[in-house]
Amino acid sequence: MKLHHDYDLSHANTMALTCTAHTAIELFDTADITPAITYAKLNSLPLLVLSGGSNVILPNKLKACVLLPRFNGIHTISKSDTHVLISAKAGENWHEFVQTCLDNGWYGLENLALIPGLVGACPVQNIGAYGVQVSDFIEKVIAYDLTTGTQCEFKNAKCQFTYRHSLFKDNPNRYLISEVIFKLHTSSDHVQSNYGDLAALSLKLAHQDNRKTIHPKDVFNAVIAIRQSKLPDPKVLANCGSFFQNPIISMAQFTSLKTQHASLPSYLIDDNNVKIPAGWLIDMAGLKGGGIFPILTHRLQALVLTNHTPHIATANDIQKSQDFIIDTVHDKFGVQLVREPVWIDEQGYHA
Ligand SMILES: Cc1cc2nc3c(=O)[nH]c(=O)nc-3n(C[C@H](O)[C@H](O)[C@H](O)COP(=O)(O)OP(=O)(O)OC[C@H]3O[C@@H](n4cnc5c(N)ncnc54)[C@H](O)[C@@H]3O)c2cc1C
Incomplete structure (x- = not known):
């Protein structure tokens, strides 16, 4: 160490x-x-x-x-006719790991290409994109209890995975995840490409290669192309991805908002609740590219806050801009935005 x-x-x-x-x-x-x-x-x-x-x-x-x-290493644990069990150590770069899986004919994670971060963090918020959650492919998580130093194993069901959530997120700094075991397909037949723009682009890539069926590599390449066209690269413009969760509001509030704003997009959760896009609310509140300098929303993707003075701005600058955006959206729509990234205080606690 x-x-x-x-x-x-x-x-x-x-x-x-x-x-x-x-x-x-x-x-x-x-x-x-x-x-x-x-x-x-x-x-x-x-x-x-x-x-x-x-x-x-x-x-x-x-x-x-x-x-x-900084633990590194990827290896095969076992292989059957249909699946392969792969161990990846916590310090492996997530996107490079997804690429390695594809190169070896281990399929399933391709929809999660280009998500920043390391393998050890992927179970924490149960990363997800383009219709896939990593929990769909996690067999087991190996972690160390930081209160005792003992090693523990969490089978998938014990991880309490839900949408962008897990046991590890509920117990911050209790466990250090050292290794994740994935169960992946060995056949390329199981592509998940029917999500938004992904379907058309994956098919286009397959056709360019004179194939009728979509291969996981088409999905991988399509996801990369879509993400690069929509999201700023943190290496070029500092950001931490989606800054606000998409709010879930009551059907009554949705109906009232929809009467005033006919173009409000929505996703029905159940008979009583509707999810609406935070990015749309910020955009319609006139804050695309806005906020309080140096922390501004991205000019193409209002959901992403960007730092225009990297290595100078502090959490205080984030707080000011975040509060301004939350208040402006609330004043206009009566909807309360909630932050997605984890706020760490001076003692290392997660707020
Ligand atoms: C441009 C951009 C796009 C993004 N797109 C997506 C997306 O599409 N889908 C999505 O789900 N997320 C997305 N994210 C969020 C982020 O990439 C993921 O949450 C990622 O898994 C975080 O990994 P990390 O290694 O950076 O973790 P960190 O930011 O370092 O840590 C995140 C949390 O996990 C804990 N943690 C980290 N490592 C471990 C470990 N080994 N053991 C125990 N706890 C640990 C930390 O204490 C912290 O609470 C995006 C972020 C950016 C910047």
């Missing part, structure tokens, strides 16, 4: 916020976990696990011991 004091995390979060951690420990082996816990206890420092920093808002000063899992 490698221990650092006053560690600069401004390059370790995709929002590029200024952040200095009291202590950071790079963990290269699971045997490093217990000594790291002991170090934090002896120095009375709370623990915080950080991977790719693509779903967090970090404070200016972090008075915590940040654990940075």
Whole structure:
């Protein structure tokens, strides 16, 4: 393991916020976990696990011991006629792992291409995109309980996966996920391409290759093309993806809003609840490209907040812009927006 004091995390979060951690420990082996816990206890420092920093808002000063899992390795555990069990260590880059799976003929994760972050974080918010959730393919999660240092295994059903949620999200900093076991298809027949723009583009790519059927590689390439056309690349313009959750409102409120705004898009949840797009609300409130400088919504995708002074802006700037957007949308539509990324306070706690 490698221990650092006053560690600069401004390059370790995709929002590029200024952040200095009291202590950071790079963990290269699971045997490093217990000594790291002991170090934090002896120095009375709370623990915080950080991977790719693509779903967090970090404070200016972090008075915590940040654990940075760097475990690497991908290997096959077993193979049947239809499936393969693959182990991937927490420090593997998520998108590169998806690419490796495709290259080896292990299918299922292609819809989740280009999601930033590391493998160890994928179960935390049960990442999802284009009609697929990672929980559909997780067999087991291997983690370490940071209160005791003991290893625990969570079969899929124990992870309590729901939409963008899991047991790990409910218990922040309790577990350090060290490895995820995936159950993937060995046949290319199971493509999921009937989601939004994906169907037409996947088919177009298959036809370009003189094929009638869509291959997972077509879905992979289509997802990449769609994401690149819609979402800003954090390496070019600092951001942490969708900043607000799509609000779920009552049918009564929806009916009233729809009367005033005929173009309001919607997705029926059940007889009493309707989901509406946060991006549409922000756009219609006149805030596409708006906010409080240096934190502005993206000029093409109002749901994404971008940082125009990387490595200078702080969580305080995010707070001001976020509050302004929430208040403006509430004043116009009476709908309360809720933040999606995890807000970390100075003690490393998740707010
Ligand atoms: C441009 C962009 C697009 C995105 N698109 C999507 C999308 O389509 N779908 C989607 O679901 N998400 C999306 N995200 C959000 C983000 O990429 C995912 O949530 C991702 O899984 C976060 O990974 P990370 O390694 O960056 O985690 P971090 O941001 O470092 O951590 C996120 C949370 O997980 C915890 N954590 C991290 N690693 C571990 C570990 N090993 N053990 C235990 N806890 C851990 C942290 O404490 C924190 O609470 C997007 C983000 C960006 C910037």
